[in-house]
Amino acid sequence: MKLDSKIPSGSVEQKWERYRLEMKLVNPANKRKLEVIVVGSGLAGASAASSLAELGYNVKCFCFHDSPRRAHSIAAQGGINAAKNYQNDGDSVYRLFYDTIKGGDFRAREANVYRLAQVSVSIIDQCVAQGVPFAREYGGSLANRSFGGAQVSRTFYARGQTGQQLLIGAYQALERQIGLGRCQMFPMTEMLDVVVVDGQARGIVTRNLATGEITSHAADAVVLATGGYGNVFYLSTNAKGCNVTATFRAFKKGAAFANPCYTQIHPTCIPVSGEHQSKLTLMSESLRNDGRVWVPKKKGETRPPSQIPEAERDYYLERKYPSYGNLAPRDIASRAAKEVCDEGRGAGPGGKGVYLDFADAIKRVGEEAIRERYDNLFEMYERITGESGYKTPMRIYPAVHYTMGGTWVDYNLMSTLPSLFVIGEANFSDHGANRLGASALMQGLADGYFVLPNTLGNFFASSKQARISTSHPEFRKTEEEVKARLHKLLSIRGKRTVSSFHRELGKLMWEKCGMARNEKGLTDALQRIPALRQEFWDNVNVLGDGGELNQSLEHAGRVADFIEFAELLCLDALTRAESCGGHFREEFQTQDGEALRNDDQFSFVSAWEYQGPDKPPLLHKEPLVYEEVKMTQRSYK
Numbered sequence: 001m002k003l004d005s006k007i008p009s010g011s012v013e014q015k016w017e018r019y020r021l022e023m024k025l026v027n028p029a030n031k032r033k034l035e036v037i038v039v040g041s042g043l044a045g046a047s048a049a050s051s052l053a054e055l056g057y058n059v060k061c062f063c064f065h066d067s068p069r070r071a072h073s074i075a076a077q078g079g080i081n082a083a084k085n086y087q088n089d090g091d092s093v094y095r096l097f098y099d100t101i102k103g104g105d106f107r108a109r110e111a112n113v114y115r116l117a118q119v120s121v122s123i124i125d126q127c128v129a130q131g132v133p134f135a136r137e138y139g140g141s142l143a144n145r146s147f148g149g150a151q152v153s154r155t156f157y158a159r160g161q162t163g164q165q166l167l168i169g170a171y172q173a174l175e176r177q178i179g180l181g182r183c184q185m186f187p188m189t190e191m192l193d194v195v196v197v198d199g200q201a202r203g204i205v206t207r208n209l210a211t212g213e214i215t216s217h218a219a220d221a222v223v224l225a226t227g228g229y230g231n232v233f234y235l236s237t238n239a240k241g242c243n244v245t246a247t248f249r250a251f252k253k254g255a256a257f258a259n260p261c262y263t264q265i266h267p268t269c270i271p272v273s274g275e276h277q278s279k280l281t282l283m284s285e286s287l288r289n290d291g292r293v294w295v296p297k298k299k300g301e302t303r304p305p306s307q308i309p310e311a312e313r314d315y316y317l318e319r320k321y322p323s324y325g326n327l328a329p330r331d332i333a334s335r336a337a338k339e340v341c342d343e344g345r346g347a348g349p350g351g352k353g354v355y356l357d358f359a360d361a362i363k364r365v366g367e368e369a370i371r372e373r374y375d376n377l378f379e380m381y382e383r384i385t386g387e388s389g390y391k392t393p394m395r396i397y398p399a400v401h402y403t404m405g406g407t408w409v410d411y412n413l414m415s416t417l418p419s420l421f422v423i424g425e426a427n428f429s430d431h432g433a434n435r436l437g438a439s440a441l442m443q444g445l446a447d448g449y450f451v452l453p454n455t456l457g458n459f460f461a462s463s464k465q466a467r468i469s470t471s472h473p474e475f476r477k478t479e480e481e482v483k484a485r486l487h488k489l490l491s492i493r494g495k496r497t498v499s500s501f502h503r504e505l506g507k508l509m510w511e512k513c514g515m516a517r518n519e520k521g522l523t524d525a526l527q528r529i530p531a532l533r534q535e536f537w538d539n540v541n542v543l544g545d546g547g548e549l550n551q552s553l554e555h556a557g558r559v560a561d562f563i564e565f566a567e568l569l570c571l572d573a574l575t576r577a578e579s580c581g582g583h584f585r586e587e588f589q590t591q592d593g594e595a596l597r598n599d600d601q602f603s604f605v606s607a608w609e610y611q612g613p614d615k616p617p618l619l620h621k622e623p624l625v626y627e628e629v630k631m632t633q634r635s636y637k
């Protein structure tokens with residue numbers, strides 16, 4: 001396997017412009033002859049499928065939900081970044097580029113990040129044209145707020161439901177193409193494998209989740225927009241259905257997996273409340289625009305927050321990071337919360353929480369203004385905890401939220417398996433070792449609306465596509481493999497539920513490979529995961545059968561992939577003997593407890609190649625060359 005990032009030459013400002021000038025085009029008549037499969041209908045998938053269909057390609061779009069509108073993207077709350085500089089506060093494409101590179105702890109590819117910042121500007125125009133109801137100022141101009149890791153206000157939002165509103169825009173565009181017959185939608189259809197013909201991804205095998213029918217689909221290119229793998233930790237802020245199956249099975253067919261250990265822990269989530277909890281809830285980072293984070297100065301404090309005087313409170317983010325304060329980036333804010341809780345100064349039951357306090361903001365701008373900005377978030381908090389965030393500080397704690405790792409892709413968003421493109425959270429993305437808030441929506445829509453429609457055309461125009469149909473023997477063979485795996489899962493009839501395996505895996509991953517990692521813990525996890533995998537295949541109990549709606553079977557397939565994938569994640573974390581962004585190795589920290597990078601040895605993207613069952617994956621390294629920015633010790637002080 002050879003990693004070629006295919007970064008265009010020229011200055012970083014001109015690369016994308018030149019690329020688009022020099023790329024080859026497909027003429028409209030030929031586009032009508034080309035078929036594209038898009039798996040996923042979240043922001044990345046829906047924007048790609050609608051844009052490609054609009055261009056004239058024949059598109060088939062798949063999702064496991066009953067409607068494309070249910071993709072996990074609807075959960076996004078806080079906002080989407082763009083370098084519009086509407087606030088006149090000093091923003092620019094370059095500043096967004098720089099903030100993203102720095103926020104990612106200098107572990108992202110410069111050329112991609114610059115392109116992302118450039119394209120960000122068009123995304124907002126596109127969404128406004130679709131009618132996305134972004135918040136506006138009194139005079140009618142679009143409003144902005146701030147997110148972590150930035151000192152400017154560049155986040156566009158629609159109350160606390162930005163993802164939902166953006167997805168309605170993308171979904172409408174998709175529905176239009178479905179209505180015009182240019183895109184065929186396959187809801188409740190799960191992709192279970194990629195079909196490779198002559199070294200190229202030429203189709204997929206799917207299972208209809210309502211009937212259990214296994215079907216093949218052929219195409220000239222396959223696009224995966226299948227989201228992130230945060231649920232490998234079992235408890236996360238992700239929707240319960242989020243999984244790694246599509247990208248992991250593509251990995252087994254030749255698509256290298258990059259930086260799996262780069263996972264993001266979000267600092268502001270509702271704390272875990274008990275053993276039987278199956279989901280965690282995010283309280284958007286946007287709340288840190290107005291909420292102040294604090295813990296009692298005294299260990300073991302038992303007084304309610306209202307009785308703790310100002311002088312006995314530690315606003316630790318403002319104290320430690322005076323220039324960014326409560327808007328310190330996620331990795332830093334999460335570790336700081338863990339630190340104060342580990343010191344015994346945490347709030348609430350079990351001491352696993354810190355306060356997010358709106359009293360000052362309410363005093364400053366009034367409760368009505370706070371309500372206008374975040375009301376649905378306060379309502380959600382009250383419904384879950386029974387407490388009003390207007391009257392008493394919210395209690396929050398870090399939780400698994402986002403995955404920066406994913407399928408390795410080149411500048412064209414193509415994986416190491418030719419014809420297989422990967423977009424949105426599913427690829428290893430532009431966020432390096434830590435994603436800044438409000439940048440995932442930006443990246444998913446940049447990939448889907450603006451980047452892929454160009455790079456896919458260039459790919460088609462530069463390569464010859466042999467006509468292939470599902471009658472090719474590779475489709476039969478892959479279908480048989482998929483059926484055999486489902487049959488195996490159904491025939492074990494063991495004693496443990498699928499969920500019990502998922503929960504055990506998640507607990508192990510959180511303890512050994514969560515917010516802090518070390519060599520001993522990772523080595524231990526790498527010994528325990530294969531044993532768990534073996535037990536799963538010997539003792540899992542998958543109820544029902546394959547020819548019907550069977551959620552136990554769906555879950556089992558996903559958990560089986562998570563267990564194998566977890567090993568890759570821990571191996572990557574062990575191999576990366578440095579701390580960077582969300583990957584915090586306890587052995588590598590500065591005297592102040594900050595992440596200590598090792599640029600001499602680890603300034604590369606890790607891309608893992610599958611070598612077959614029972615063989616360790618092979619590590620390939622894509623060197624990260626910084627021509628524009630100087631790698632420095634990240635500081636938000």
Ligand SMILES: Cc1cc2nc3c(=O)[nH]c(=O)nc-3n(C[C@H](O)[C@H](O)[C@H](O)COP(=O)(O)OP(=O)(O)OC[C@H]3O[C@@H](n4cnc5c(N)ncnc54)[C@H](O)[C@@H]3O)c2cc1C
Nearest residue numbers: 040041042044073076077078079191227424425438440441
């Ligand atoms: C609670 C929460 C709040 C967030 N808030 C923000 C925010 O304010 N701003 C921001 O920038 N980011 C935010 N994020 C992150 C952001 O929402 C996600 O990164 C982004 O929406 C992912 O979009 P996507 O299109 O890549 O994937 P998804 O939206 O996850 O879509 C995945 C799609 O793939 C389909 N799929 C998956 N596997 C298969 C398969 N095997 N077969 C068929 N279909 C499959 C699913 O059905 C779905 O349609 C938030 C995340 C969470 C969890």
